[in-house]
Amino acid sequence: MQNDDYAGAMRAAGWYGEIFGREGFFLELADHGLDDELKVNHGLLSLARELNLGIVATNDSHYLDHSDHRAHEVLLCIQTGKTLADPDRMRFPSDQFYFKSPQEMGKTFEELPQALAASVEIARRCRLDLELDPLGGKLPAYPVPEGHGGESEYLRELVRSKLPERRPEYGGNGFNRANRAERATPPANRATPLAKPLVSIEENGDEYGARLAEELNIIEAMRFPGFFLIVWDIIHQARQMGVEVGPGRGSAAGSLVAYVLGITDIDPIEYGLLFERFLNPERVNLPDFDLDFADDQRERVIEYVKRKYGEANVAQLITFSRLGARAVIRDVGRVLGVPLEAVDRVAKLVPFGPGVTLAGALETTPELKLIQREDPLIAEVLGYGRSLEGLVRHAGTHAAGVVLSDHPLDEMVPMYTGNTTQYDGSSVEKVGLLKIDFLGLKNLSVIRDCLELVYRRHGKRIRPEDIATDDPKTYELLKRCDTAGVFQLESEIARDVLRRVAPDNFRELIPVLSLFRPGPLGSGMTETYIKGKHGTTPISYPHPSLEGVLAETFGVMVYQEQVMQVASTLGGFTYGRADLLRRAMAKKTGELDSFREEFIRGAVGKGMDAKLAAQVFDQIIPFASYGFNKSHSAAYAVVTYRTAWLKANYRPEFMAALLSHELSDEDRIAFYLGQCRHDGLEILPPDLHRSSTHFTVEESNGGTAIRFGLGAIKNVGLGAVGEMIAEREKNGPFASLKDLALRLGTQQVNKRVLESLVKSGSVDCLPGTRSQKYAAVESILETAAAEQRDMQMGQESLFGGKTGEKPADPLDSNLEPWNEHEKMRGEKETLGIYLSGHPLTCHRAVIERFATTDLARVQRLQGGESLRVAGVFTQITRKLD
The missing domain is CATH 1.10.10.1600 (Bacterial DNA polymerase III alpha subunit, thumb domain)
Structure with a gap:
């Protein structure tokens, strides 16, 4: 129509009318104040009359209000990388592309009321109500091995078989005896929307059997056995593939079934973690499994899942x-x-x-x-x-x-x-x-690689899960805040809280990971906890009956689970109902008033005064807003402890592994190497013949040293490093830079690579000084490239001369060696640190006289202390008013 092809427009409209039916095809009219639209609308109205088609009035809406049109232009510039001043920028032809009101549309199309009515009719026809199944109706079926029943039976079988691995006292048929399908009375604070009776529990206070029975029955009632089997299989297969798996994350650590199956690695009964925080039978939603893997092995696990369930059935x-x-x-x-x-x-x-x-x-x-x-x-x-x-x-x-x-x-x-x-x-x-x-x-990759270094150096094969949580050296390290590289405890805020809490055991470490969050810090919860722990202020409880719930955190509701336990203890809530209350409190939803009445009724039913119950309820609300997930904190405390334990007991190996996972971060490498030096660990320079890709541990001068990894040298690249090491291991050491270029090829070992190797000191093991080798790089590459071409034509042997003769570098014997400052400048440029010396070495006497500390110690000082440090300005940032 816009191109004046009325006949073509009529053919197209007629065809669509035949396909969709005269009642199902409409011609669209729009008016954004454009001249072309007037012509098109006139033609469309003629078509509608001739073909007996419906018309509908619309407006192309790209922003909500007319006043937003300028902001929309700014947004288009952000999207296209233009500025408003650019005459060639993308722009809309008018300011009418907004969501117009019924009155505005009525005024625009006042002569065509049927076109306005059609938009309502089309909306009515297009209404679709989808029946969704949020409880996993589309979960893939777990392929249960033949002869093991369905998913529910196989899950129970796995739990029975694996429980003795976690709790040896359940060996033999002790748990099987407790698995008879007899009804048992559930605890008062647990709901019972169960598919079958609770498993029978012997009359001996079998807490683990009872908890497993409750969890399994809830899992079955909510149709999630397959979900647990899928996650168990992923974790199991990851371990079979040698992938380092985390001890848990999020609320899943509150499940005893997950712990027994090895999905998580912290006992929820021992540490008071609640299953209902993870899977609430009174709230219809899928459980949330978050799985941690070593960062350099995660993709292998995802590929396994794709193979298992089908590429088309798995996506990110x-x-x-x-x-x-x-x-x-x-x-x-x-x-x-x-x-x-x-x-x-x-x-x-x-x-x-x-x-x-x-x-x-x-x-x-x-x-x-x-x-x-x-x-x-x-x-x-x-x-x-x-x-x-x-x-x-x-x-x-x-x-x-x-x-x-x-x-x-x-x-x-x-x-x-x-x-x-x-x-x-x-x-x-x-x-x-x-x-x-x-x-x-x-951090899981660091733990894995550290333990491998420990095995190579000491012959000890240690599994992360075998690390005991009662090591005095570890808690001494934590108390002095020696936490560079320790999971979750490197930030200034975390270290300050750690120093003031001074945990004596694992139970006291768990809340540290919660207390340095903004909510607890800003609300004063952290300060109250610390004072309570050290006895500087008396511990108080909202009600005496809550001492059992809050004693471990000195009267402070640090955890979300404690809010749930308070609601259960005082208000008579089931844990499932208490979780709903916790969510309502945290989000300040409209349900809070009804929950308040329910809490007061429950507390009064337990003999508490209604006014006091109301006061307690009001005291809980702020804690619910700031409380942290204890299950998550406990699971992550395991990783925190393991990294701290490795640093306390195998510091060289830990620091080498830590550095190896920061190869691309110059600032982190410089920081961690500074920590190593402060701790008395010698740092050996990179060496073409001795270094690995990563940082390694060596004996040196009767002590332990860390060898710089070739992978951390700037401008070399992991690909080139890998080729160098593979060639070195296959055909022996390199005789010269030319030998290196010939054996690897000048595409892999180019000018930037060779110059960086020279500046970093990595090829000090080859003949010549750094200055001689640096000056010869271009000549070496030219002759190496020519000899490679000749080699490809079959004119020379690999080394270009007599058989067995190693190629030498064209070194200028008259060239002066670089002085110390030139060498250090090259090291700083390629390694991020000074290795062979330091620019301030000549000022040592002055520094020792006036400086009160060094930068490595600054992190460990308490706030408010005065200090003097010596350093070198490496960058100046100008702050403009």
């Missing part, structure tokens, strides 16, 4: 990156042409952290509000920023989320590129698909 989740408060300031500032320095200064005034908004930042940051008031351009940036904040910037693949189905996923959900779902995590759960987070945890 999409994730949406949104415009956050700081990012949107930088994006809008660029679009408006605001100088980068000014934009950066404003962005840094926005508090850092999750949930921070520009509106909130303007309320809490006076300086930001002042700039907004005094600088019109910054005010414009903030105005557009508030309009665009929170919008999706781009889509990507979720770092951990994997979804499984019993059918090809493209039949269940819309798919995105790269075998990724278009639904995010919460959406796939709503349609009943199984989501599991496969997370890569670097």
Whole structure:
């Protein structure tokens, strides 16, 4: 129609009318104030009359209100990388592309009321109510081995067979005797929506048998045996493949079934973890299993899952990156042409952290509000920023989320590129698909590699799960905050809390991982806990009956599970109901009033005064907002302890493994090497003939040293390093740089690689000084390339001369060696640190006289102390007013 082809438009409209029926095909009219639309609309109305077709009035809506059109232009510039001043930028032809009100649409199409009515009719016809099964109706079936019954029977069989591995007292047929299907009375604080009676428990206080019975029956009632079997199989297979598996994450650590099956590695009964925090029989939702694997082995596990359940049935989740408060300031500032320095200064005034908004930042940051008031351009940036904040910037693949189905996923959900779902995590759960987070945890890789170094050096084969949690050396290390490299305890805030808590045992370590979070710190919970632990203030409880619940945390409700236990102890709630209360308190939902009445009724029923019960309920609410998941804290404390234990008992091996997993982070390597030196560990330079890709441990001068890994040298690359080591191990040491270039090829060993090897000191083992070898690099590469070409033509032997003769480098004997400062500059450039010396060595006497500490010790000092340090400025950042 726009091209004046009325006959063609009529043929197309007639064809669609025949296909969809005259009642099911409409001609769309739109009016955004464009001249072309007037012509098109006139033609469409003529077609509708001639062909007896319906018409419908619409408006192409890209933003909500008319006032948003300018912000939409800014958003388009962010998307396309343009500025508003760019005449060639993408732009819409008018400002009418917004969601118009019924009154506005009525005015625009006042002569065509039937077109407006048609939009309502189409919406009515398109209404679709989907029946979703959020309880995993689309879970893949676990392939139970033949002869083992169904999923429920096989899960029980696995639990029975593996319980003695966790609790040796259940060996023989002790648990089998307790597995008779006789009804048992459940504890008062546990609900009983069970598919079958609880397993019979012997009259001997069999706590583990009773807990397993309750969990298994709830799992069966909620139709999740297959889910547990799938997760067990993934963990079991990962271990069979030699993949390091974490001890647990999140609320799953509260399941005894998960512990017995080896899915988690912390006993929930021993540490008071609640199953209902993980799987609540009174709340319809899929359990949330988050699995930690060594970060460099995670993909192997995902590939196994694809092979097991079918490539088409497994995909990764999409994730949406949104415009956050700081990012949107930088994006809008660029679009408006605001100088980068000014934009950066404003962005840094926005508090850092999750949930921070520009509106909130303007309320809490006076300086930001002042700039907004005094600088019109910054005010414009903030105005557009508030309009665009929170919008999706781009889509990507979720770092951990994997979804499984019993059918090809493209039949269940819309798919995105790269075998990724278009639904995010919460959406796939709503349609009943199984989501599991496969997370890569670097610390697990460090633990694995450290234990391998321990085995090579000491002949001791230690498994992570065999590390006892009662080692005095470990708690001494934690108390002195020697936690560089220790999981979760490296930050300044975490170390400060750790120092003040000073844990004496594993139970006291668990809350440390909760207490350094912003909520407990800001609410005063952390301070109250610390004072209670050290006896500087008396411990009090909201009610005497809660001492058993709160004694371990000195009267403070540190954990979400404690909120649930309080509701159960005082209010008579089941743990499932208490979990719903906890959620309502944390989110301040409208259900809180009804829960309050229920709590008071339950407490009164237990003999408590109603007024006191109301006071206790009100005291609980703040704790519910700040409380941390104890199951998660306990599981992660296991990783924390294991890293601390390795550092306390095998420091050289631990630091070498830690450094090996920071190869690409120059700052972290420099920091950890500084810690090593402070601890008396010698750092040996990289050596082409002795170094591995990673950092290793050697004996040196009667002590222990760490050898720098070739993989940490800048501009060399892991590919080239791997080829060097493989060639060295296969055909022996290299005779010269030319020998290296000939044997590996000048594509793999180029100019940047050779120069970096020279500057770093890695080829000091080869003839010549660093200056001679550096000057000869170009000549070496030219002759090596020529000889390689000749070799390919069959004109020379591999080494270019007589048989067995090793190629030598063309070294200039008249060239002066680099002085110490030149050598150190090259090391700093390629290694990130000084190895052969330090620029301040010549000032040692002055430093020892005036400096009170060094940078490695600064982290371990208490706040408020005065200090003097000596150092070298490596970078200057200018702060503009």
